[in-house]
Amino acid sequence: MRAKASTGAVLLLLAVGVLLIFWVSPSLLAAYVAQAPREPDAAGGAIHEFNQHGTIVFMSLRQLALVHGCTAVGVIFLIFGGGLLRMGSKPV
Helix, strand or coil: CCCCCCHHHHHHHHHHHHHHHHHHHHHHHHHHHHHCCCCCECCCCECEEEEECCEEEEECHHHHHHHHHHHHHHHHHHHHHHHHHHHHCCCC
16 A cells, blocks of 8 residues: 655645756856856865856856755656656546
């Protein structure tokens, strides 16, 4: 017997996934690109090149991991929420 997931919890999971992908990640990226140096800064850790629509900036590994991690977690939330939604639906 499978446990049914609450529809509200599944919708919340899907909403958080969408917010992470389409709001948090782009907002973080825009903030980081606006303040990132245009030349490598070894003292500050900004040594990883990032091309943002033709503008090359240098970001730290932590900044890149946070931006890409938010997107990855959002995708995982969407996949997991979709699976729970499908599992909870009645067979035809």
